[in-house]
Amino acid sequence: MIDISSSEEHDFSTRARDNQARLTATLRHCYDFVVCRAGASGSVVARRLAENPEVQVLLLEAGGSDEAEAVLDPALWPTNLGSERDWSFQAEPNPHLNGRQLPLSMGKGLGGGSSINVMVWARGHRSDWDLFAEEAGDASWGYDNVLDIYRRIENWQGAPDPQYRGRGGPVWVEPAADPSPIAHALLDAAGEIGIPSFAHPNGRMMEGQGGAAISDMLVRDGRRHSLYRAYLRPWLDCPNLTVLTGALVHRVVFDGRRAVGVKFLHAGQVTTVGASFEIVLSLGAIQTPKVLMHSGIGDSAELGRHGIPVLQHLAGVGRNFQDHVSFGCTWESAEPIAPRSSGSEATLYWKSRPDLDAPDLLFCQVEFPVPSDRTAARGVPAHGWTMFAGLAQPASRGRLRLQSADPSATMAVEADFLSDPADMTTTRACVALCRALGNAPAFRPFVRGEAMPGDLKGDALDLYIRDAAVTYWHQSCTAKMERDAMSVVDATLKVYGVDGLRVADGSVMPRVTTGNTQAPCAIIGERAAEMIQKEHGL
Structure with missing residues (x-):
C-alpha cells in the first residue's frame, strides 16, 4: 500500500527544491522586501509577507539547511552546540564570574535558534507584554492582544482550553x-x-x-517542529518567495536616509540587492546591532572609533544586553x-x-x-x-x-x-x-x-x-523598543531616524521575557508583518 502522506511530502519537497533552485540561480536586482535571517522571527515575517502572491520577498540566511538528524531528532539538540549550525559567539572575560568566558550559542541556519534549541514553547508572562505596551506607548503590544495572536497561531494538541489555547494555526504545540x-x-x-x-x-x-x-514542546510526530518548519517551509514552492542560504549580511545600503538595499556575502562574492518597500533585520541580538553599526546607525563615538561614517546616532544600539x-x-x-x-x-x-x-x-x-x-x-x-x-x-x-x-x-x-x-x-x-x-x-x-x-x-x-x-542562550534587548534616549526602534519596529528599515527579533525587547524566548520572537514576527502589511496596504 502506498503511504499517501509520504508520497505528498516527497512531491512537495521536489517542487520546493526545484522552485528555490530556479529562484536563487539568478537573483532579481530588487525585491519588494528583503528579510535578513530565517530565524524564529524572520521565518514568520517572510511567510506572512509572501502570503500575498503579488509581493516579491527575498530571505537571506547565513547558514544552511535544517535537513540534519541532529536538528530533527529532539534528543540530539545538544550536538548542535558548537557545530556549523551555531554562531558560537563568546562573551568577554567576566570578573563577576571569576574571569570566565561563557559561550553564547545562537542558531545559524534555516530556523535559527528554533532549529537547535530545546524546543520549549513559553509565551512569557502577562507582565512582560504589558510592560512592552507601556514602554512602546502602544496597547497592541499588551497581553490581551498578544494572547489573541497566540491562540490564532497555535495548533494546540493538549486538552482543550479555548480561553488560552488555539487550534488550526501553523505552530504545532504539544505537551511533552x-x-x-x-x-x-x-x-x-x-x-x-x-x-x-x-x-x-x-x-x-x-x-x-x-x-x-x-512543558509545552514544538515536537510533531516525534520530530522537531521549528518555526521555520511551521511557517516557512510550506511556502518554499511559491514563486514569490526566494530563500537564499549561505548569505552573510554585511550592511544596509541607504539612499540619503532611506534604506534601499542590502550588501551581503554569498559564494565568495559581495552582492547588493535592492528593496523597493522595506528591509527587515531579524538577525538576533548580536548580529542585528552589528549590521546596524556597520550601516552607520549606532553610538557616534563607537562608530567613530572604527572610522564608520555616522548616518544616525542611536546610543542604544548594542546596549541593554540581557540573557x-x-x-x-x-x-x-x-x-x-x-x-x-x-x-x-x-x-x-x-x-x-x-x-x-x-x-x-x-x-x-x-x-x-x-x-x-x-x-x-x-x-x-x-x-x-x-x-x-x-x-x-x-x-x-x-x-x-x-x-x-x-x-x-x-x-x-x-x-x-x-x-x-x-x-x-x-x-x-x-x-x-x-x-x-x-x-x-x-x-x-x-x-x-x-x-x-x-x-x-x-x-x-x-x-x-x-x-x-x-x-x-536567550540573548536579547540590544535594539530595544521604547521612547527614551537609548531606544532603537519605535512601537512599529521602525528604526528611529531612517526610513524603510525595521527590526523584528529578540533584540527589540525592552526586557527579556519570562521564559524561553522563541515563542515571544514568533509574536514579534507576527506583529512586524501585520504592521508592514497595514502600512503598505498589502
Whole structure:
C-alpha cells in the first residue's frame, strides 16, 4: 500500500527544491522586501509577507539547511552546540564570574535558534507584554492582544482550553509526550513546598505568581517542529518567495536616509540587492546591532572609533544586553533513568521574594547532569538530573562593541552577568529553592543524593554561583523598543531616524521575557508583518 502522506511530502519537497533552485540561480536586482535571517522571527515575517502572491520577498540566511538528524531528532539538540549550525559567539572575560568566558550559542541556519534549541514553547508572562505596551506607548503590544495572536497561531494538541489555547494555526504545540517520572516528581515536589501545578504552562499559570507544569514542546510526530518548519517551509514552492542560504549580511545600503538595499556575502562574492518597500533585520541580538553599526546607525563615538561614517546616532544600539543566566543544581539518580524526548519535560516559574506579584525565577528540569566548565571538577554523577534554574528577570545589563570596521570581524560581547548585586541576592534564593525542590520527599524514590552544590553558605555559596553560572542562550534587548534616549526602534519596529528599515527579533525587547524566548520572537514576527502589511496596504 502506498503511504499517501509520504508520497505528498516527497512531491512537495521536489517542487520546493526545484522552485528555490530556479529562484536563487539568478537573483532579481530588487525585491519588494528583503528579510535578513530565517530565524524564529524572520521565518514568520517572510511567510506572512509572501502570503500575498503579488509581493516579491527575498530571505537571506547565513547558514544552511535544517535537513540534519541532529536538528530533527529532539534528543540530539545538544550536538548542535558548537557545530556549523551555531554562531558560537563568546562573551568577554567576566570578573563577576571569576574571569570566565561563557559561550553564547545562537542558531545559524534555516530556523535559527528554533532549529537547535530545546524546543520549549513559553509565551512569557502577562507582565512582560504589558510592560512592552507601556514602554512602546502602544496597547497592541499588551497581553490581551498578544494572547489573541497566540491562540490564532497555535495548533494546540493538549486538552482543550479555548480561553488560552488555539487550534488550526501553523505552530504545532504539544505537551511533552510520556514525560519521565522525574518530571512528574518535580510537580509533586513543587506542591510539597506550596507551589501550585497547572495543566499547561501557557495560560493562567503565567498571569499570576507562577507555578509548575509539564512543558509545552514544538515536537510533531516525534520530530522537531521549528518555526521555520511551521511557517516557512510550506511556502518554499511559491514563486514569490526566494530563500537564499549561505548569505552573510554585511550592511544596509541607504539612499540619503532611506534604506534601499542590502550588501551581503554569498559564494565568495559581495552582492547588493535592492528593496523597493522595506528591509527587515531579524538577525538576533548580536548580529542585528552589528549590521546596524556597520550601516552607520549606532553610538557616534563607537562608530567613530572604527572610522564608520555616522548616518544616525542611536546610543542604544548594542546596549541593554540581557540573557537568562542559570546555576545548575544536580542530583545523583538511585537508578539510571534514560532521558526522554528532548530531556527537558517539566518547567517551573516562581518568586525569590513573597512580595513579588510575578515570577522572577525560571526552572527547567534537565534529565541528565549539566555542570559548567568549573563545577565539573566538583564531581559529576554518571547518572543524574539537573535543576537548570536561574534568573527570569536579571537586573544586570551588558553591551556589544565593534572590534573592527571589517563586517566579517566578530563583536565583543560584554555580557556582564551578575554585575548588578541584586542578581546575586536573587540567585542565592534561587539555589535555595532548587535544593528545597530536589531534596523534597517526592524525589526520594529517584535520587541517591544531592551531588551539588550541597549546603554551602556565605562566600562558599557565592563562589559556587559564580563558577556554576551558564546561559540559557536567550540573548536579547540590544535594539530595544521604547521612547527614551537609548531606544532603537519605535512601537512599529521602525528604526528611529531612517526610513524603510525595521527590526523584528529578540533584540527589540525592552526586557527579556519570562521564559524561553522563541515563542515571544514568533509574536514579534507576527506583529512586524501585520504592521508592514497595514502600512503598505498589502
